[in-house]
Each structure stands twice: as C-alpha cells, then as structure tokens.
Amino acid sequence: MRNMNPKIVGILDFPHLKFRYNVCGQAWNPTIKLGGRLSRKDWQCPNGCKLKESKES
Numbered sequence: 001m002r003n004m005n006p007k008i009v010g011i012l013d014f015p016h017l018k019f020r021y022n023v024c025g026q027a028w029n030p031t032i033k034l035g036g037r038l039s040r041k042d043w044q045c046p047n048g049c050k051l052k053e054s055k056e057s
C-alpha cells in the first residue's frame, strides 16, 4: 500500500494493516473499504494532530 501522507502516518502492516501516527504515536487500525481503499481521514491522525509547519528560512 502506498503511503499517501508519509509525514503524518507510518504504515505497520504486520500482522494486520495498522497505522501509527508520527505526531503523537497513536496506533490505529484503518477501516479498509471495498477495493482496498482507505478513506481520506485515515491518513490523518484520529486525535486531530497536525505537523507543525516549519518556517525556518
């Protein structure tokens, strides 16, 4: 499976597909739809975490 949001989500796929969110470390079992697709919200942390934009320039 392709990671659509690698900055937020890490994919742990053994023994079952599982995500781990990089921001808070929350583990999550995404609900896979028919056809093996994931809903868009599965690529966001269920706790609503977002990466802080780094504005160092």
Ligand SMILES: [Zn+2]
Pocket: 021, 023, 024, 025, 026, 045, 046, 047, 048, 049
């Ligand atoms: Zn989070």
